[in-house]
Amino acid sequence: MPRLLFLGDIVGRPGRRILAERLREIRQTHRIDTVVANGENAAAGAGINARLAREILECGVDGITLGDHIWDQKEFPGEIDQLERVCRPANLDSASPGRTHLFLDCGGLRLAVCTLLGQTFMKMKADCPFRAAEKRVPALRAEADAVLVEIHAEATSEKIAMGWFLDGQATLVVGTHTHVPTADATILPHGTAYLTDAGMTGPYRSVIGREVDPVLGRMLDGLPRKFAVATEDVWMRGVIVEFDSSGTARSVTPLAVPTTSAEAGL
Ligand SMILES: [Fe+2]
Numbered sequence: 001m002p003r004l005l006f007l008g009d010i011v012g013r014p015g016r017r018i019l020a021e022r023l024r025e026i027r028q029t030h031r032i033d034t035v036v037a038n039g040e041n042a043a044a045g046a047g048i049n050a051r052l053a054r055e056i057l058e059c060g061v062d063g064i065t066l067g068d069h070i071w072d073q074k075e076f077p078g079e080i081d082q083l084e085r086v087c088r089p090a091n092l093d094s095a096s097p098g099r100t101h102l103f104l105d106c107g108g109l110r111l112a113v114c115t116l117l118g119q120t121f122m123k124m125k126a127d128c129p130f131r132a133a134e135k136r137v138p139a140l141r142a143e144a145d146a147v148l149v150e151i152h153a154e155a156t157s158e159k160i161a162m163g164w165f166l167d168g169q170a171t172l173v174v175g176t177h178t179h180v181p182t183a184d185a186t187i188l189p190h191g192t193a194y195l196t197d198a199g200m201t202g203p204y205r206s207v208i209g210r211e212v213d214p215v216l217g218r219m220l221d222g223l224p225r226k227f228a229v230a231t232e233d234v235w236m237r238g239v240i241v242e243f244d245s246s247g248t249a250r251s252v253t254p255l256a257v258p259t260t261s262a263e264a265g266l
C-alpha cells in the first residue's frame with residue numbers, strides 16, 4: 001500500500017538542514033513512497049525562492065506546498081511558474097502566478113496535492129476555502145487515485161471543519177501554519193485521514209520558529225525587533241498516511257524526527 005509523508009512548514013536553515021541530514025534515511029526506514037512538504041518559511045523564516053525550492057527537492061521532497069508567506073521573497077512571483085513540483089494555495093486570486101495543484105506518483109498510484117488558505121485570523125486575501133474545496137476536490141479526485149488537501153489556517157475550528165467537509169473525498173486533510181503539532185491524528189468515518197497541525201520542520205526552542213527573546217520583548221513593550229530564526233531543538237515533524245487504491249486512508253501516524261537520535265535519548 002502506498003505510503004505518503006507530509007511534512008509541516010520548513011523553517012529557515014535549521015529546517016532545511018535537518019531535511020538534508022535525515023530525510024533520505026527516514027524515507028527508507030519508514031518505506032515512504034512520496035514526500036510532500038510545506039516550504040513557506042524556508043527562506044530565513046519568510047517565504048521561499050527557486051534556489052531554495054530546488055535545494056529542498058534535492059533532499060528527497062517530491063512536492064512543495066506553500067501558505068500565506070508565499071510572496072515574502074520578492075523574486076518568487078517571477079520564479080514560481082518554472083517550478084513544476086511547487087504549488088501555490090489554490091484559493092488565492094485566480095490571476096496569481098503558480099500552479100493550483102500537483103500530481104505526483106505515490107507507489108504506483110496518482111496523488112493530487114493542493115493547499116487551501118483559511119480565512120479566520122488570516123491576513124492574506126483568499127477565496128472561501130470550503131467553496132474552493134467543493135469545486136476543486138471532486139475535480140482532482142476524477143483525475144487521481146488519492147487527494148491530499150492541506151488546510152493552511154490559524155483557527156483549529158476552521159481546520160477541523162474542513163476535515164469533516166472533505167471526509168470521504170480527500171485521502172488526507174492536514175493542517176499547517178501554526179507550527180505546533182497537534183495530537184488528534186485520526187481516520188474520519190468515511191476514510192479521510194485528518195490531523196489539525198503537522199507541526200513545523202524547524203527549531204522548537206523558539207516561538208513558532210523565531211528566537212524567544214525578541215518575540216517576548218515585543219509582546220511585552222510593543223517595540224519592533226528583528227525576529228531571527230531560532231537554531232536549537234530542531235525536529236522534522238509531519239504525518240505518514242498509508243492508503244489503498246481507492247484513495248481511502250488505512251493508517252495515519254504522526255512523525256517526529258530529532259536532528260540526531262542522541263538528542264531524543266534514543
Ligand atoms: Fe508557516
Ligand SMILES: [Fe+2]
Binds near residue numbers: 040067068152176177
Ligand atoms: Fe503560514
